[in-house]
Amino acid sequence: MSTVTQSLSAAHSEATQKRARVLIGMAFGDKLFAFATKLAAYTVLLVLAGIIISLIVGAWPAITTFGFDFLITSRWAPQLEPEPVLGALAPIYGTLVSSFIAMLIAVPFGLGIAIFLTELCPHSLRKPIRLAIELLAGIPSIIYGMWGFFVLGPFLANYIEPGIVAAFADIPVLNAVFGGDMVSNLSLFNASLILAIMILPFITAIAVDVFSTVPPVLKEAAYGIGCTTWEVVNNVVLPFTRVGVVGGVMLALGRALGETMAVTFIIGNSFKISGSIFAPSTTISAAIASEFAESSGLHQSALILLGLLLFVLTFFVLATARFMLMRLEKRAGA
């Protein structure tokens, strides 16, 4: 009898021990999992810090040589002896203006497509149009560059741009913006147009996704009280999805600022600030892509500094967008 009890209690304690072991094992597994995710997250921070530090180290000779003047100098003369004169103003100007024009074109187009797809488009057409737009996002940027170089650039330069130049020739200010004593296949405007096509899918895809999160009951209610489609979009859909739409636009802007290969092909790579959008220009990333391979010394350091500036510029643009978004939220909440 007692032996039975003994063996029973032994079995019991064995089971307890086993359970405890399993539990410890699970706790350990959980800890390991938490550690792995933490490691992944911290690695990203570490890589980011590493990139920033190596950029600063690489840019240091240029920072100490040129100082603040680097930001306000529009000359880029790496050949000068004994010391090159290098300034970032022209590439910064080209980066900002090309991205601005691209956004000017892509945002209304992208949102327009998204509204059409979610509100107006017949069902049978939705899939093919969405697929086409997503395919646009999948095209490598070098293909855009080559298409812009061989097809779009010559077409614009031969058929479209001379007409625009002529049309604005007699209007002050505009004749400078759209002016061009030398319209060529490569220009700031052409690069902006290619950029606009490249970022369009980002804006559209995200806008379509967030537009379809609007509860149908809200839209139906608006239609019920006699709203037009425009009124529904403007007063119901857009306010409801503002955060998502601005997020998509920011993502697109981030891509436009940093786009390299396509822009290098068609912007003309000229370190000149010209009032005309039909003149060749350059961007920060295009300048780095063009010149880094054959650069050395201070020239190379200045190119790395340009990279650092692009980093800062992108950060500021995105931070400003976030800040604006926050204020928008507050106002909408009040």
Add this chain to the structure above:
Amino acid sequence: MKFSTLIAAGFALAVSASAVLADDISGAGATFPFPIYSKWADAYKKATGIGLNYQSIGSGAGIKQIQAKTVTFGATDIPQKSEDLAKFGLVQWPQVMGGIVPVVNLEGIAAGDLVLDGPTLANIYLGKVKAWDDAAIVKLNPGVKLPATPIVVVRRSDGSGTTFNFTTYLSAVNADFKSGVGAGQAVEWPVGVGAKGNDGVAANVMQTKGSIGYVEYAFAKQNGMVHADMINSAGKRVKPKLESFAAAAANADWNSAPNFNLVIVNQPGDMSWPMTNATFILMYSQPDDKAAAAAALAFFDWSFTNGGKMAEELDYIPMPETVIAKIKSSAWTTIITK
């Protein structure tokens, strides 16, 4: 500087890893001679079984590679000064030559119809000569119908040995160009659009009416581009072809150039093409790996002996016999391979 050593170290790892796999000769540098080095390497491998691993990463990067001792030889389009060579214990010699050709895209103008001289070409690239019917161009081309359209100037956007030789020539013949722009791999161009690589400039000129660009002869020839003739330093009109490049090379004074530090643009002689350029090899006089250095020298020796015809097929110009003899008796004797 730190950053570049870091990059060099990265390359070093990659290169040494591949060097372990095969006993190939390793080299890196200029992109301009890459096609002919590849062709020589193919033929050399068939003849001897020894291959060449040449990375065409650009002259500047090639110099960095050889300074970091990650390759057996470096290749550069820009000859190095004696003091720079001495600092690293490097030996330099010219391996093969080419020619730079002005190419144009003009309605009704065929290859060789147009002629330019150095100062006018420089003024075009300075933005001083703006239209094709400018008096300076008309004066050089009596009887040629020139359109009253603006000149679209096309130049390189990337740093390049071609640009170095081209701007060295323009600086030599035009004082304004020398003071205003100067010579270099990448310069501050007052006008024009920048395109990447010889192929980029060629494609741009072929696409843009009224444009002018400069490319290596091989690119102009293979793309069937319309070149302009040049007036050389002797005042004679010359066409870009192997004979005129060879004449310039033959007239170049290699003997009085220490360590072959010579840019062979604007050479004297009635036949000389004014924009002829050489590309150079850099090696250590006291290499760490003597066997590898010996193998590289054997390859270059073989190329000098057997590679002339192959070079001409690809529109390069082989070095003249006298220069080869001088390279063998001077530069090569200072390399210790045993």
